[in-house]
Amino acid sequence: MNGNSAxxxxxxxxxxxxxxxxxxxxVMLVLGRQATWVGLTALFPLILLMIxxxxxxxxxxxxxSRTPSPARDAA
Incomplete structure (x- = not known):
C-alpha cells in the first residue's frame, strides 16, 4: 500500500x-443530555477529514507541477 492509498x-x-x-x-441532543464534550466529539475527526x-x-x-510538459521539453 503506497502513501496515497493509505x-x-x-x-x-x-x-x-x-x-x-x-x-x-x-442522540444526546434529543435525550436532553447535551454537554460541551459531546459537541466536541465530532470536532477531532472533522479536523482530520479536512486535512x-x-x-x-x-x-x-x-x-x-512535477511532470514536465512537452512544451518545456522542446525549449
Whole structure:
C-alpha cells in the first residue's frame, strides 16, 4: 500500500468515525443530555477529514507541477 492509498483509506475510516460522532451528538441532543464534550466529539475527526481531504484535493495539482510538459521539453 503506497502513501496515497493509505491516506485515502485513513480518510474513509475517519469519515465513518465522524458519522458515528454526529449520530451520537444527535442522540444526546434529543435525550436532553447535551454537554460541551459531546459537541466536541465530532470536532477531532472533522479536523482530520479536512486535512486529508485538502491533501487529496491538492494531489492532482501537485502531480501536474512535477511532470514536465512537452512544451518545456522542446525549449
Amino acid at each position: 491516506i485515502r483509506q485513513f480518510h474513509r475510516w475517519t469519515s465513518i468515525v465522524f458519522m458515528v460522532a454526529v449520530i451520537f451528538n444527535t 486529508t481531504g485538502l491533501y487529496m484535493f491538492a494531489l492532482p495539482y501537485l502531480a501536474k
